[in-house]
Amino acid sequence: MDILIKSFNRPYCLDRCIQSIYANVLDTTISIKVLDDGTPSRYLEKLQIKYPKILIYKSSYYDEKSEAIDVNQELESLRIPIDLWINAAKDATDYFLLLEDDFQFTKKINLEETQKILQEENIYLLKLIWLNNPKLINGSTIKTKGDITIYKPDLFVKRPIFHRLIFGTTRYKIRRIMSVFKVYSKDRALHYYSIYNVAGAVFKKDYFLTLWNDHENQVDENLQLRNAVKFLYKNSKIQFARTTEEYVATGFLSSASNKNFAVGNFDVFVFNKILNQAWFVDQFNMNDDTSEVVNLTKIEGVLSAENNFSATVQDWNKWVFLFKQQFQKIGCNI
Numbered sequence: 001m002d003i004l005i006k007s008f009n010r011p012y013c014l015d016r017c018i019q020s021i022y023a024n025v026l027d028t029t030i031s032i033k034v035l036d037d038g039t040p041s042r043y044l045e046k047l048q049i050k051y052p053k054i055l056i057y058k059s060s061y062y063d064e065k066s067e068a069i070d071v072n073q074e075l076e077s078l079r080i081p082i083d084l085w086i087n088a089a090k091d092a093t094d095y096f097l098l099l100e101d102d103f104q105f106t107k108k109i110n111l112e113e114t115q116k117i118l119q120e121e122n123i124y125l126l127k128l129i130w131l132n133n134p135k136l137i138n139g140s141t142i143k144t145k146g147d148i149t150i151y152k153p154d155l156f157v158k159r160p161i162f163h164r165l166i167f168g169t170t171r172y173k174i175r176r177i178m179s180v181f182k183v184y185s186k187d188r189a190l191h192y193y194s195i196y197n198v199a200g201a202v203f204k205k206d207y208f209l210t211l212w213n214d215h216e217n218q219v220d221e222n223l224q225l226r227n228a229v230k231f232l233y234k235n236s237k238i239q240f241a242r243t244t245e246e247y248v249a250t251g252f253l254s255s256a257s258n259k260n261f262a263v264g265n266f267d268v269f270v271f272n273k274i275l276n277q278a279w280f281v282d283q284f285n286m287n288d289d290t291s292e293v294v295n296l297t298k299i300e301g302v303l304s305a306e307n308n309f310s311a312t313v314q315d316w317n318k319w320v321f322l323f324k325q326q327f328q329k330i331g332c333n334i
Contacts, residue, residue, distance in 0.1 A: 001027070001031070001093050001095055001096060001097060001111040001112065001114075001115050001202070002031045002033055002092040002093045002096040002097070003021060003025070003030070003031060003032045003033065003096070003097045003099065003111075004033050004035055004085075004088055004089070004092060004096055004097065004098050004099070005017060005018070005032065005033070005034050005035065005099045005100070005101055005103075006035050006037075006085065006098070006099070006100050006101065006199065007034050007035060007036040007037065007039060007101040008036065008037040008038055008039065008065075008101070008256040009037075009038055009039050009040075009065075009069055009256060009269075009272055009276070010039075010101050010102060010254060010256060010272055010275075010276070011039055011043035011044070011046070011047060011276055011279060011280070012275045012276060012278075012279035012284060012285075012286060013101045013102040013254070013286070014034065014039075014047060014101040015047060015050070015279065015285075015286070015287060016104055016286040016287050017099060017100075017101055017102070017103055017104050018032060018034075018047070018051050018054060019287050020104035020105040020106075021105055022051075023105070024105035024106070024107060024108050024109060024247075025105065025108075025109060025110075025111055026108055026109065026110040026111075027110060027111050027112050028112075030053070031055075031093075032051070032053070032054045032055070033054070033055045033056075033057060033088060033092070034047075034054055034055065034056045034057065035057050035059070035081070035084050035085060035088050036056055036057065036058050036059065036062065037058075037059045037061060037062065037065060037080075037081045037084065038059070038061065038062055038064075038065025038066045038068070038069060039066065039069075040066045040069055040070055040276075041066065042280065043276060043279075043280060044056055046280060057084065057088060058084075059081035059083075059084040060081070060083065060084070061079055061081055069269075069273070072269075072270075072273075079217065080217065080218070080219055082212065082215055082217055082218075082219070083217075085212075086209065086212055089203075089205060089208050089209055090205070090209065092205060093205075094204065094205050095115050095118055095119075095202055095203070095204055095205070096202065096203060096205065096208075097111065097128075097201070097202050097203075098199045098200070098201060098202075098203060098208070099199055099200060099248070100198075100199045100200070100250070101256075102250050102251065102253075102254065103129070103199065103200055103248050103249070103250050104248065104249055104250070105247060105248055106246070106247060106248065106249045107245065107247045109128075109147070109243075109247055111202075113146070114126070114146075114147075114148065114202065115202075117145050117146055117148050118148075118202065118204070118241075121145065121148075121150055121239055121241070122237060122238055122239050123148075123150065123204075123238075123239045123240065123241045124203070124204040124207040124235075124238045124239065124240065125195065125196070125197065125201055125202070125203060125204070125207060125240050125241070126148065126201060126202040126240075126241045126242065126243070127197055127200070127201045127240075127241070127242040127243070128200050128201055128202070128242075128243050128246065128247040128248040129197075129200035129201075129246050129247070129248040129249065129250070130193075130197075130242065130246065131246075131327060131332035131333070131334055132246070132332060132333035132334070133190075133327075133330065133331045133332040133333065134331070135187055135190040135191060135193070135330070135331050136190060136193040136194065136332075137151065137194055137242050138153065138154050138190075138191040138194045139151035139152050139153040139154045139194050139240070140152050140154065142239070144244065147243055147244050147245075148241050148242070148243060148244070149241060149242050149243070149244055150239050150240070150241045151194070151240060151241065151242065152240075153191070153192075153194040153195050153232075153240055154191060154194070155191060155192060155194070155195070155229075156188045156191065158229070158232065158233055159233060160226065160229050160230045160233055163192070163226065163229045164226055166178055166183055166184050166188075167184065167188070167189050167192065167222075167225075168222055168225075168226055186330070190330060190331070192225050192228070192229065193225075194240060195225075195228045195229070195232055195240055196211070196221075196224060196225055196228045198221070200248045200250075207228075207231060207238075210227055210228075210230075210231045211224040211227050211228060211231075212224070212227075213227050214227075251294055252320060252323050252324045252327070252334060253294060253296075253299065253320060254268060254271060254272060254275070255268050255323065256268075256272075257269075261319075261322050263315050263318045263319045263322065264312070264314075264315040264318070265309050265310050265312075265315065266310065266311060266312070266315035266316060266318070266319050267310040267311065268319075270308060270310040270311045271303075271310075271311040271316060274302060274303065274306045274308060274311055275299065275302060278302045278306075283302070284298060284299075284302050286298070299316070300313045300316075303316060
């Protein structure tokens with residue numbers, strides 16, 4: 001089974017992600033494909049030397065973005081490498097695991113054995129992470145097979161036209177009216193994530209590709225959810241599953257881009273550049289921590305030594321708090 005990792009300018013995270021794969025995936029052959037969108041070449045070369053068997057694929061925007069990173073150019077308006085992700089999925093094994101570069105395995109898993117169960121049970125999506133939020137795996141258990149729990153998603157409506165009307169329309173105060181009449185609720189909307197994951201899941205190839213129909217080169221989770229509902233409506237016999245426990249974790253300690261909230265002068269790009277360089281010269285290594293949670297004092301030490309007003313320890317801690325809060329507000333226990 002191919003393991004695809006979406007990567008952008010966080011080699012210090014990518015290093016930990018890859019190491020966790022080799023430490024926890026029990027397959028005799030491990031196929032790791034890094035889908036990179038602009039990480040400067042010196043960092044990728046270091047990773048390639050450390051992990052010679054990984055394959056690195058670069059987006060069509062790679063040169064533009066890596067050069068912008070090196071000269072501290074604003075990156076927020078640059079394009080998203082959806083074509084890279086879709087083409088990698090097309091070329092991947094029939095089932096593949098998709099990860100973000102800041103994900104890491106926390107438990108042992110045999111993907112070859114997992115794939116056998118997925119094929120036998122006609123499972124199209126296997127979740128390995130749901131942030132301890134039962135709303136994202138909402139449904140009734142059908143059965144447990146090995147370390148896999150197959151569930152029947154509990155969705156308010158299954159017809160695509162009704163789903164779009166209730167959950168996909170925000171114009172003309174329709175959502176407000178739906179809420180008043182207790183048709184729409186945030187919890188009911190979140191339940192549709194039981195048939196969808198951004199990453200941290202094993203996808204059947206044709207299901208993943210369907211999620212990206214009509215994307216218009218934009219990442220739109222609402223569109224992907226609508227596509228998931230359409231696919232399920234047309235293929236009612238497919239099944240969904242999760243691991244009995246979460247096998248993948250993420251730390252919410254950084255992001256590949258600046259989020260929609262401001263904390264002092266904090267700039268995620270500056271933060272990542274500082275940690276990238278510290279990692280590159282072997283002054284910072286998240287792999288020293290074998291636990292799920294990175295020792296925050298390591299990062300604080302790097303930031304304190306750098307003393308950059310755009311990435312102070314205080315502002316970073318506030319940023320992390322707000323970043324996590326977005327997910328906690330929808331029921332994630334992180």
